[in-house]
Amino acid sequence: MPGNNNIVLKRIRGFHVGGRRRVVTGFDTRPRSRVPGDAPVAVDMNGDHMIGQLYATEYRQADARFALPVLLWHGGGLSGACWEDTPDGGAGWLDYFLRGGFDVVVSDAFERGRASFPPYPQFLPQPPEHRSLGAVWHHFRFGPEGSYPDPLTPESLRAHAYAGQQFPVEHLEQFGRQFVARWAGTDDFALQAYAELLKKAGPCVVIGHSQGGSYALECARRHPDLVRAVVAVEPAAAPADELALDGARMAPHLFIWGDRIDDNPTWVRYRAAAERYAQRLRDTGLRADGLRLPEQGVRGNSHMLIMDRNNQAIAAMVAAWLREVLPSSAAGAAPLSE
Structure with a gap:
């Protein structure tokens, strides 16, 4: 395990990518007080707004052991914070992959976290979902x-x-405490922003959880020149059956599933859709592996297996798979420590 390795970085930087300037109207222009007790002033919010961007934090190693960075994409109703630690204060997958020598990029997707969200209901007409x-x-x-x-x-x-x-x-x-609002019908915006991130990052590994896993699958299909390996952690959707696949160019895939799925019809349906897609990938000659943790003797994992108490052991399984499927040219001077 890389848990005893020090993290030595040469750079941490945050940036926004994607998004377009859009004219947004429909705001109330009546005077309002900006400071309690202050006289109301005219505030006109109608006009140009930036819509569709995501926010990313890039962690660059002082001496990276792998040439390909790992991009971590979060699920619905969450932000990139879900990769940082666990609710009981334990280490998350960000810590694991940094200690393992990977460059890592963590994102807040469109309308989440530091990406900010467009005006509602002026631009996003439907109300957001706030999960309890x-x-x-x-x-x-x-x-x-x-x-x-x-x-x-x-x-x-x-x-x-x-x-x-x-x-x-x-x-x-x-x-x-880390739950954020989420909107339905914003997939196109999110996928456009992730495409911009891929272009900026260059060839990379994408690890996506839940909704982020669905986006990872679609981006791997659309951008085979940039996604060199994809790990879909309990993806909540998969590309539709009628969409074309280029198995000769697409990256190896790994699908990971936790426990108790058979007790939840929603997750039975999600897993079935993802496994149909995985079979389509295999039918093209592509490597698409499945990892059902209970069948490996790893039991008790929730949908948030990236935060479960054994999350570091599962991250080690992912790292082992990456070492196996990535070409030797993707590795640096030293392999990922066990």
Whole structure:
């Protein structure tokens, strides 16, 4: 494990990429007070706005062990913060891959986090979804349907969770502090911004979780010259059956699934769609591997397996797969430490 390796960086920088200037109208132009107690002033927000950008933080190693950077793409209702640590204060996948010698780029997708979101309802007409703690309890497979406890205490959360649950459910409130609004119907904006990020990053590895996994699959299909390996961690969708595939140019794929999926019809459907897509990839001659963790003896993982207590061990499985599938020219002088 790279956990004992020091992280030595030559650069950390943040930047926005993508987005276009759009005219947005429909704002109320009545005077308003900008400072409590101050006299109202005219504020006209109608006009040019930047729409569609994402935000990324780039971590560059002082001595990278791999030529290809790893891009980490988050899921719906979350931001890039989900890669940084776990709700109980443990290390996340950002820490793992940095200690393993990879350059890493972490994104906040369109309308999330530091990417900012366009005006609502002036530009995004539909209201956003704000997920509650109770809404994610069963959907993220922390516990059985209808088992969200009341009152909410660390003891009741653990008692109502699935037996052997790897997610630190006692810290559910800490997890909820990073929830952000999400809009439906914004996939095109997100994919355009991710395409711009790929162009800026150059050839790379993309690891996407949930909705980010779906975007990773689509971007690997659209941009085979830039995505050299893709890891889809419980993708919530897959490219449609009628879309063309160029297996001769596309990258190797790895699909990862946690536990208790058969207890949740939504995730049964998501996994089935992703596995149909994986089979289509294999039919073109492309390598598309599946990793069902329970079948490997790794049990208790939730949908948030990138935050589960054993997340570092799962990251090590991903790193081992990358070492296997990436060409030797992608590796630096030293391999990723075990």
